[in-house]
Amino acid sequence: MKENYTQLYPNEQVALAVGDYAFSHSSKLPKHITEHHAWGVESQERANYMISPLQAQFQIWFAKAMGAKRVLEIGTFIGFSTLGWVEAVGPKGHVTALEYSAEYAAIAEETFAKNGIKNAEVIVGDARESIKNLVETLKEPYDLIFIDADKTSYPTYLSLILSLSPPSSTSVRLLKKDGIILADNILRRGLIADSSEANPWSDAAKQKAERNWKGDPDKEALDAFNKALVGSERCDVFLMPLFDGLGMGRLLD
Template identity: 50%
Template sequence: MTKTTTAALYPNAKVAAEVGTYSEQNSTSLPKNLIEYHDFIVESRSDSDYMVSSLQAQSLAFFARAFGAKRILEIGSYVGFSALVWAHAVGQDGKVTGLEFSEEYAKIANEAFEKHGVKNVEIIVGDALQTLSTLKPEEPYDLIFIDAQKSGYPDYLRDILAGSRPGSTTRLLRPGGIIIADNVLRRALVADGSEENPNWGLQRHVKTAEDDLTALRKFNAALANDERLEALLLPVFDGVGFARLLD
């Protein structure tokens, strides 16, 4: 039988959950303190679904190491879980910068960094639509993770590309550097926004959700079509977009 690009969906939620748990258990584990922090946030906060899942965190750490990333910029840090994962992946001689809108989230994140003895993460509080373009890193980042408000994704990409021109002494992303963007399929609604998609009901009354889908389609197309990028959209988790900066 010919293989197709149809995403492998599991027959029901129970099987899908078993596959997720099995995959998590058969991937290199995160350090115990990070697993505990993830569990603590899930148990203590109603907005904990902002965080990447444990398996996605394992995959981020794997990719960062496989890419040899030592300097990582994260747009959207929430209470610092994914930043802790990046800090773990880059090691003590690496550096992580997070951009986070909420002072409250940034404070919780900074407390967590202190509690876990992590000294190589800095959170810049403010609207990343403004702070991103003001960054002038001494050395460019190896990897930029986009995980803030979905309507901002096209602007973040524009600012990353504009801030990473060949020859610039303060470029954001190095040549060959990687962009990873989370939630680019948004419960499959980005690819299939029709009423036949069972997830359609989740967003039909929310204007911002429709704006998010439009922005994500624009972002995905820009990632795929910009001649400075090589792109890959993987239908895993909530859709993860990858791009490699060629120049």
């Protein structure tokens, strides 16, 4: 349906102007969050692992709107998005961040300490195992789970979230009923929807070679995640085609 294709951005100049306008007309990020992002851009080789400041604005607004007080973040990097969740849940809330890299986790923890943040913890290790261990000690479920880690594990993370949040369980589940799953990068610069030469990010456009992404484990996993999320009878789903694609699922039972 043509109504699905609202053309806000006829060219790159307008797209940049719209992004700047949206950022300046949304609630401002606290100074310590914007400063950490700026530091990350300047100092980190993989600064693109961070979400954008505009996405941080959205996530803070969204978490506040739903009244989230407990957030689990799968993949924290240097803690920029984690700072946003801490801002959203408030001093009486709690944020648990899972990070594979001890180096990145140390930066995040140092940032929390520098800013007097006491309600965020970082668990270092393979998130697939950390999640299993975490649920054994939980006293109450999470309100929101944000996935922004290794893309090949996205289907596994979703499977773990659902299996560890059984509707009839008498023990504490990982995600509460009506809790939210957010997954970042699920469109991967549009390549999941269109990897032809028309997409300048595609290998086909860059190398005039492959016309699809079959065989790319990251993109195959993201496509599998998207199909599994929308195909789950337990989830109410919306795929938001903003940022790098944000998958949103509400756990119904």
